[in-house]
Amino acid sequence: MGVGSYPLLLLVLIIYLISSLGTGIKDEPVAPIEALNVQKIVLTDEGFTLKVLNSGPDEATISQVLVNDAFWNVEFHPSATIGRLAQTEIFIPYGWVEGDPYEIKLITANGLIFSGEVAVAAKTPVPDGNRVAQYALIGFYVGVIPVGLGLLWFPFLRRFSDRGMQAVLALTVGLLFFLVIDTFEEGLELGAEAPGVFQGTGLVWFGALLSFLFLLALDQANERKGSASGKKIAYKIAGGIGLHNLGEGLAIGAAFASGEAALGTFLIIGFTLHNITEGIGIASPLLKERPTWRTFLALAALGGGPAIVGTWIGGFVFNDTLAALFFGIGAGAILQVIYVIGKMIVREAGKNGRPAVSWTNFASLTLGIALMYATALFVSI
Template sequence: MQVEPVQAFNRKTNWFLGILPLILLAGIIFGIVKWGTGVEEQQAAPIEVLNIERILLTNEGFEVKVLNSGPEKLTIAQIVVDGAFWNATFSPSPVIERFGRATVYIPYPWVEGDLHEIKLITENSLIFVGEVPAAMKTPVADVNRFLQYSLIGFYVGVIPVGLGLLWYPYMRRFSSKGIQAVLAFTVGLLFFLAIDTIQEGLELGALAPGTFQGTGLVWFGAVLSFLFLLAVDQSNTKKSKMIRDNEKAVSYKIAGGIGLHNLGEGLAIGAAFASGEAALGTFLIIGFTLHNITEGIGIAAPLLKTQPTFRTFLTLAILGGAPAILGTWIGGFVFNQTLAALFFGIGAGAIAQVIYVILKMIMRDAKAIGAPSVSWLNFSSVTLGIVLMYVTALLVNF
């Protein structure tokens, strides 16, 4: 008759033992905050970190968006524009709490096309600098501008991916070894995209506020997205009964991974136009369009043994290319380095998981026809994919 009370007592004991270390840890932290560490050292210099997130140009002057990512609150005491002290107003206040944001309104007669330098000086005489490389009024998020950016994203993403998919009827004529070579070519394309996505993410992460660990977010996003997609694959293995469905799913995943990469390309184009570098933006449009046409080949490769419908191809083109439209919107209107770094990491992880799946397909098909997985033809195809992406990427970088 005493079994149930004993079990209840044991459950309460287990809960207490589970939370006891947390209670003790909270007590230690409270003691450190309340009474200090016992080491009395005078701080050599104030620790202040002010991140200039965005500089908007209006008819009245500059609007500077700032973030206090330092350990303590800070006060912006003076503003210097192009070497001269300048008046400014603050919203909500020049005193910014930790992780707080503020907008600095500077009435300044900027000159279109000129370089302008803005210095924010804190109460402790620390200086934080922001630059406007080529002054141009910041685009307003109206219907006309949204449509213009949408058209740019369509040119860069949907059209080249769709053109690449048009090679599907030609590739259907290939033998089993030829289809393997196309899959290996896809691995080369995706491998380059994965490396490129990681590199771009790390560059953006380095520009993000240090407290958010932008470069770490790239790796966290990559690893977690890879494992998440792997878990989804393994959970669906028992449910999937047809190989054809698996191959179609692989094409969708390739399109999704490439779509995340194209989102980053849209970010670069939108940011270029928003900062007044229209010539650079136009150059990026041409370069990315030529660069992305090969992506359609990679998306179509897993479907060579199936009979996809026109609707499937249309969906794949939109999934792989349309994110460039979203990226152009974000880059042109509300660019954020921290979130961009995370998106790049997620995209790289998705691409890496697709590479893993395609490699398994190549090994499965090679075993079925009694051929080596890493034949000279497959090796040459992987190399060709990497080289082709590298050469077309030069059109963007130079």
Template sequence: MKGKGIITGLIPLIILIGVLGFVLKNGAGVEKDPVAPIEVLNIERIKVTNTGFELSVSNTGPTPLTISQVMVNDSVWNYSVSPQAKLERFEEGKVNIAYPWVEGDPHTIKLITENGIITEGALAATTLTPETNRSNFLNYGLIGFYVGIVPITLGLLWYPFMKRFSRKWINSILALTVGLLLFLFVGTLADGFEIGAEAPSVFQGNMIVIIGASLTFLFLIGFDQYQQRKQEKKGYSPFGMALLMATGIGLHNFGEGLAIGSSFSLGEAALGTFLIIGFTLHNITEGIGIAAPLLKTTPRLKDFLLLGGIAGAPAILGTWVGAFIFSPIWGALFLGIGAGAILQVIYVITKMLIDDHRTHREPSVSWLNLSGFTIGLLIMYFTAFFVKF
């Protein structure tokens, strides 16, 4: 009976493979030549060197393609392709163009395949791409330190002041934290979709964000329930909740580092400086949110240092990645994971608030909690003015 069951399960699969093989070999049965070739050449990164441009490209179309011509600012220009001009599907290559570029000027580069398909890349304000050396590594790391660790640590310093509050006021601050996190969740998803749109369409960047967020949320929920059953606990400890929050915010701050690093690498120094100031002001509120769950306990100094590092250090890593090795696919994935982690923290804090108010026979959505939640949203909304453009 078991063998028959396996055979009945394999029969549809074998037929499906046969049909697909027939279509691939003989076509769909309609005798008609394609109107135009399907070629998709992606320019993933433009590196500006002292001698010209170096383009990282990939073939994400269904068939091989050959790069046959290059134009810079509407002029045909000499070039070389490594490893070769013909790229198989999903093969990557580098196009080197010796060009006397002008600092600060816009430049447009067009790659033309042998079938006449044009792929265009542009530099709004051309400047030398930062080299991966010790000096630049330290400088970009320092930017991430300003944006991530410093403001979050300043936010954590509000802990002694907030510690004086009563239980109802502490719950209001937790509701404020939910408002902060909800704004961050939506913002992280939006940033992920924006970066995902820059990836080759075949990789479906937006779906990478959704998959990363969904699986991260469900994994953390499942792991939480497993730990509670194993340890017979009813919920997170205050420090455990703060640790979860710091992790989610840290992944969000990785995205902020990406934005800053890529801005400087593309020569948009004014935008990069603007983002540094904006994110620094914006992230102080994140430190307040991380401190909120700790109000029901007495943490140690090293706990604050650990939380500040987990939440802030990813901004340093993001700045390095954005400046030197940025990839839209990996950026979209990390931001999707960050959104899922933030959503799980929202779920945990909301559930804790509801349980606490139910224990004391109080309405979960009190005026105090609603006010805290609203203030959290408004704080993030108005401080976001410093980072939107």
């Protein structure tokens, strides 16, 4: 055993002594410290099934359950006592009415109250073949089709001069800048809803930082082998946008799973309009190349296909903690793409003896942000 292991052994010994002997302070806490999180509420013909997580420091026991302020007999699986970071399921035999709202309160043995809400009662969808196909079609409408339609602008964009191509790249930066802000906001909102023990908002920042650094290291490794082609950069843009569209699918799937079909339909229309501009950004690095139709199909699938996966996750297994992490990873990927395109603009401007931050590029960047903002007005989450 090496000398370097001694500090670790001493650390383990100290933690053991503190946990077994205590600190010597005998004061009892003024109030019990408990934290229960209702992870999911499943509605079936027989009633409600709640999946509850104990994110507090100690075990907690649920003594009573209320549905709309009425006490109700329930069944616990495996137990009413939940250990730290453990889960239990609560089955409530209740004749709910479709479309009605319900509030379910959990009262612990210490008298603390935790609640879960069903905004609009509707039977929770099960992942059968029909539902899986329906969600896949929704994701295809929201992701693949609008991105593909945006890519159809490629022949028109190729008519631009070098200065026009620079402006298109600046426009892409504006589009992506709006997306990265939007992605961070959505991730932080979900992270705040996640159980505190999992540090949901922290996961957004960690995911963004690590994905940005990972892609940056990968990009630098490729640069040592040769300069990155426009096709590679287009695939990077499509990948970053795809992660963002996965988040959009999460929102749509969660809306349908919670019974808010009207909201889900509105989101489909809004995101479809919103995502058409993304295809323009993906096509911009290809303006000096001659891509084949297979390249465009692959880019449309990479940029829009994750919306299908996101709709499945949101509709069947939505989880605030994982969703916050996904949004963070997506934001980091988009930031890295902005960095790469920014380098392209500076490099190309230097070759032509023009400033990278020209009035034309500034106007194009502003237009990109304005376009995304205008189309985002069709979306309300």
